[in-house]
Amino acid sequence: MSDEHEHHHHSHEHEHEPLAADDAGSQALAEALRSSFAIVKIVMVLLVALFFFRGLFTVGPQEKAVILRFGKPVGEGQKALLNPGLHWSFPYPIDEVVRIPITEIQHVSSTVGWYATTPEQELSGEEIPAGPSLTPGVDGYAITADNNIIHTRATLYYRIEDPIHYVFDFVNASNAVQNALNNAILYTAAHFNVDDAIYSNQSGFQDAVRERVEDLIEKEQLGVTVDQVQAESIPPRQLKSIFDQVTTARENRGKLLNDAHSYENQVTNAAAGQAATIIAQAQSGRARYVELLTADAKRFSNLLPKYESNPSLFEQQALIAAMGGILTNVQDKIYLPQRADGKPRELRLLLNREPPAPNGAAQSP
Amino acid sequence: MKRNLLTLVIGAVLVVIFALLLFVFQVRKSEVAVVTTFGKPTKNLPDPGAYFKWPWPIQKVYKFDNRVQNFEDKFSETHTADSVTLLVQVYIGWKISDAEVFFPKFAGGSVDAAQRLLEETLRSAKLGVVGKHQLSDFVNANSKQLAFDSIENEIEQAVRSQLQTNNCGIEITFLGIKKIGLPESVTQTVFERMTSERQILISRSQYEGEAEAQKIRAAADRQAAETIANAQADATRIRGEGEAEAAKTLPVFQQNPQLANYLLRVAALQQSLNQKATLIFDERTPPFDLFQSIPTNAP
Numbered sequence: 001m002s003d004e005h006e007h008h009h010h011s012h013e014h015e016h017e018p019l020a021a022d023d024a025g026s027q028a029l030a031e032a033l034r035s036s037f038a039i040v041k042i043v044m045v046l047l048v049a050l051f052f053f054r055g056l057f058t059v060g061p062q063e064k065a066v067i068l069r070f071g072k073p074v075g076e077g078q079k080a081l082l083n084p085g086l087h088w089s090f091p092y093p094i095d096e097v098v099r100i101p102i103t104e105i106q107h108v109s110s111t112v113g114w115y116a117t118t119p120e121q122e123l124s125g126e127e128i129p130a131g132p133s134l135t136p137g138v139d140g141y142a143i144t145a146d147n148n149i150i151h152t153r154a155t156l157y158y159r160i161e162d163p164i165h166y167v168f169d170f171v172n173a174s175n176a177v178q179n180a181l182n183n184a185i186l187y188t189a190a191h192f193n194v195d196d197a198i199y200s201n202q203s204g205f206q207d208a209v210r211e212r213v214e215d216l217i218e219k220e221q222l223g224v225t226v227d228q229v230q231a232e233s234i235p236p237r238q239l240k241s242i243f244d245q246v247t248t249a250r251e252n253r254g255k256l257l258n259d260a261h262s263y264e265n266q267v268t269n270a271a272a273g274q275a276a277t278i279i280a281q282a283q284s285g286r287a288r289y290v291e292l293l294t295a296d297a298k299r300f301s302n303l304l305p306k307y308e309s310n311p312s313l314f315e316q317q318a319l320i321a322a323m324g325g326i327l328t329n330v331q332d333k334i335y336l337p338q339r340a341d342g343k344p345r346e347l348r349l350l351l352n353r354e355p356p357a358p359n360g361a362a363q364s365p
Numbered sequence: 366m367k368r369n370l371l372t373l374v375i376g377a378v379l380v381v382i383f384a385l386l387l388f389v390f391q392v393r394k395s396e397v398a399v400v401t402t403f404g405k406p407t408k409n410l411p412d413p414g415a416y417f418k419w420p421w422p423i424q425k426v427y428k429f430d431n432r433v434q435n436f437e438d439k440f441s442e443t444h445t446a447d448s449v450t451l452l453v454q455v456y457i458g459w460k461i462s463d464a465e466v467f468f469p470k471f472a473g474g475s476v477d478a479a480q481r482l483l484e485e486t487l488r489s490a491k492l493g494v495v496g497k498h499q500l501s502d503f504v505n506a507n508s509k510q511l512a513f514d515s516i517e518n519e520i521e522q523a524v525r526s527q528l529q530t531n532n533c534g535i536e537i538t539f540l541g542i543k544k545i546g547l548p549e550s551v552t553q554t555v556f557e558r559m560t561s562e563r564q565i566l567i568s569r570s571q572y573e574g575e576a577e578a579q580k581i582r583a584a585a586d587r588q589a590a591e592t593i594a595n596a597q598a599d600a601t602r603i604r605g606e607g608e609a610e611a612a613k614t615l616p617v618f619q620q621n622p623q624l625a626n627y628l629l630r631v632a633a634l635q636q637s638l639n640q641k642a643t644l645i646f647d648e649r650t651p652p653f654d655l656f657q658s659i660p661t662n663a664p
Contacts (some may be wrong), residue, residue, distance in 0.1 A: 044493075052518075066395055067415070069414075070391050070414055070415035071391040071392050071393035071394055071396070071413040071414055071415065072413040073394055073413075074412050076406070080516075087627075090570065093391065096393070098598065099491060112544045128482075131493050132412045132551065132553055132556075133549045133550065133553040133556070134546075134547075134552040135549055136440060136452050136546045136547075136548065137440050137546075140544070141552075142545070143503070143504050143545060143547070144504065145504050145506035145511075146504075146506065147500075147504060147506055147554070147555070147558075148555070148559050148560070148562075149552060149555050150546075167395075168394050168395040168432065169395070169432055169433055170432050170433045170458075171430060171432045171433065171434045171435065172434075172435055175435045176433070176435055176458055176539075179435065179437075179456040179541065179543055180541070182456075182543050183456075183541040183543060184542070186542060186543075186544070186545055187513050187542075189504075190503060190504040190511060190513055191504070191505060191507075191508050191511050192506070193506055193512075194559075197551050211654075215540065215541075219538040219539065220458060220538065235559075236559075237568055238556055239559055239560060239563070240554060242559075242560050242563040242564070242567075243563060244566055245563070246563050246566045246567050246570070249566070249567040249570035249571055249574075250570050252570070252571070252574060253570045253571065253573060253574030256574040256575060256577070256578040257574060257577055257578055257581070259578065260577070260578035260579075260581035260582050260585075263581070263582060263585060264581050264582065264584070264585035267582075267585040267586060267588075268585055268588055268589055268592070270589065271588070271590070271592040271593050272592055273587030274592075274593055275592045275593055275595065275596030276399060276595070276596070277598075278593070278596040278600045279596055279600055279603070281597050281600065282599065282600030282603040282604055283603055285543045285603075285604060285607070286603050286604055286606065286607030286610075287607075288389060289607050289608070289611060290607050290610050290611050293611040293614045294611075296614070296628075297614035297617040297618065298627060300617055300618055300620075300628065301617055301620075303624065303628070304620060304621055304624060307621065307624045308621070311623070311624075314624075315627055318627070318631055318663070319631060320626070320652050321624070321635060322635055323650075323652055324652070326634065326635060326644070328429045328639045329638065329639055329640060329642075330638055330642045330643070330644045331640070331641050331642060331643060332642075332643040332644070333643075333644050333646075334460065334643065334644070334645045335646060335653065335656070336645055336646065336647050336648075337647055337648050337656065338647050338648060340651075344650055345503060347645070354448060363435060
């Protein structure tokens with residue numbers, strides 16, 4: 001295009017040359033015009049180039065962009081969002097590029113349920129010591145269902161679901177999300193008892209906070225989705241020691257019960273063992289008894305004919321046989337014949353089977 | 366002439382641009398605008414786009430943020446129906462719903478003035494609604510009795526209707542309780558009550574622990590005794606069965622009771638003299654009666 005212009009100008013110059021020769025002044029003017037015209041041409045080319053180059057812009061990896069043409073987004077809904085890369089728009093005031101930062105996950109923390117502290121203080125452990133009471137507006141807390149005071153805080157991780165809505169419909173959407181979180185921890189504390197919130201149902205508390213936040217986000221149409229909620233609750237610092245004592249007492253109680261259960265196991269197992277022994281003994285006793293009697297009966301049956309043939313002889317034989325057995329087993333046998341005069345003898349027995357005391361042995365050299 | 370034509374075109378373009386700047390304005394997304402003619406609002410532009418206007422001083426454009434703005438009232442005292450003093454703070458989202466109404470209402474559309482009105486409206490709505498509820502509506506373990514949501518809704522309704530009667534072009538998009546608190550002196554009383562509740566829990570844990578442990582031990586002892594008693598009963602039964610079985614042998618012995626008796630006595634004798642016995646006997650005891658036939662040197 002510019003080449004074409006150059007060409008035209010050349011033809012101009014040729015046309016005017018004879019006229020210009022007449023008047024040196026007008027020739028100088030023509031010269032000046034020509035050169036200024038050349039400058040204007042260059043400027044115009046530059047402007048056109050600038051017009052196109054200015055329209056180029058990049059969208060970074062952590063952001064999206066929307067082009068507003070005369071104030072209206074170009075494209076409908078999600079289609080208006082430009083992804084990372086190189087894009088082109090008309091220059092202002094026709095188009096305006098609005099960049100929306102979308103780091104993958106955003107987060108906000110609650111601001112109403114915790115005592116006055118800063119993360120630095122918490123890390124260094126140099127917190128302001130707890131006073132006897134809580135100052136409204138300074139110390140945050142929540143009231144539980146059983147009218148106890150607890151400190152509770154939560155962090156909400158969320159993604160921006162609808163960036164156009166998030167940016168163009170809210171002055172400060174993250175603040176609205178934060179207030180929803182604040183509301184959620186108060187609401188959750190309001191239907192939890194203190195022991196459930198702090199000890200026995202922490203995860204339930206966290207889930208309830210999440211549920212409430214999700215409800216509020218939907219109701220308030222904040223255009224975000226909840227990724228994660230972390231909540232924590234503690235008793236007031238002023239009452240820490242007495243709450244700890246309750247924990248200790250509960251642990252002690254558990255220990256007492258454990259001890260009792262182990263005693264229970266021990267006693268019942270011992271009893272079961274003993275019972276088994278008793279029954280086993282009874283059974284073996286029974287078997288032995290029956291066996292013995294059966295054997296006796298058999299022997300009796302064998303002996304009966306002999307006895308019946310001559311009872312007194314049998315008795316004598318049996319007694320002598322028994323005495324033989326007895327005399328082999330008996331420890332001491334003393335034979336004491338009758339006195340010749342038939343009078344009874346006097347016999348003194350020292351009934352002491354204990355071995356002699358060892359000190360007797362020590363005394364003797 | 367071509368040179369003049371070019372100049373003309375450039376001039377025309379410049380004029381057009383200048384005219385556009387003068388006569389046309391944009392309403393950006395997230396904005397609403399009001400056009401005033403000689404100071405009077407004459408046009409309401411709620412949608413984004415490019416619009417025409419007469420240049421100053423005939424017409425003037427006022428633009429307002431149409432996004433939802435956050436606002437919180439003061440953390441202030443309220444009294445419940447059961448005369449508990451409760452500090453409550455409420456947050457709202459609000460936006461300009463009708464710029465044409467909003468603009469003249471608040472001295473040139475001042476957001477600060479609007480917030481002052483909101484603050485006042487919120488305060489009276491909050492006081493009125495909290496005064497109708499018990500403390501147990503704010504905190505309750507029973508979710509059916511917990512009226513947290515309905516308190517918020519009632520405040521929202523009250524604020525809405527108030528704003529509607531005032532007709533100020535403001536819309537409430539949401540409302541919620543941000544903070545609840547008790548007066549400082551009350552927190553101390555609550556601490557005292559909590560302490561005594563904890564103490565009850567401590568003593569109850571101790572008492573219950575001991576009682577329950579005692580119960581478990583006693584039950585264990587009883588169960589053990591029962592087990593052994595049962596075993597003993599079983600043992601007796603087993604022995605009884607044994608005896609019953611043994612009784613079958615009785616007819617055998619009944620054939621000759623004398624013999625049976627005799628054998629038993631012999632067996633008893635054998636048993637009793639089995640060990641560690643000292644037997645003193647004379648010549649009348651068989652088999653030592655044999656000694657009778659031997660002459661002795663007995664005195």
